[in-house]
Amino acid sequence: MSKVFETIVRDQVVEFLEVNKFIRDPQHGFRKGSSYLTDTLLFLDNVLHSVDKGHDVDVVFLDLAKAFDKVPHKRLLEKLKKHGIIGNILNVIEDWLKDRMQRVCIWMDQSLEQSSAGFCVRTSFAPGLY
Numbered sequence: 001m002s003k004v005f006e007t008i009v010r011d012q013v014v015e016f017l018e019v020n021k022f023i024r025d026p027q028h029g030f031r032k033g034s035s036y037l038t039d040t041l042l043f044l045d046n047v048l049h050s051v052d053k054g055h056d057v058d059v060v061f062l063d064l065a066k067a068f069d070k071v072p073h074k075r076l077l078e079k080l081k082k083h084g085i086i087g088n089i090l091n092v093i094e095d096w097l098k099d100r101m102q103r104v105c106i107w108m109d110q111s112l113e114q115s116s117a118g119f120c121v122r123t124s125f126a127p128g129l130y
């Protein structure tokens with residue numbers, strides 16, 4: 001799938017999910033006008049506001065960088081279907097996920113295997129699906 005096509009599909013899926021209230025306002029990472037930076041600034045503002053009021057603040061940071069590698073394609077497709085993404089758009093996403101290959105390189109050794117979970121996060125499409 002080309003980057004342009006990925007972007008079009010992602011925008012359509014995200015718009016559908018936003019219109020139908022499946023994406024909450026605090027979700028920033030892949031939405032137009034929002035980013036990890038707007039999320040971080042909002043978080044920092046909330047923390048500072050609580051500290052200014054004399055409240056205790058505890059923070060736990062989780063690294064979810066590998067989340068894209070763990071979600072089984074079948075589960076992702078079922079979830080999209082459950083949220084009303086059906087028909088041609090679901091077929092396009094399913095075809096995009098089908099027969100994906102994953103390469104693992106360690107020093108000079110490498111393997112190439114078919115993958116039924118996760119996908120490349122460098123695509124413009126991937127973050128919108130999560």
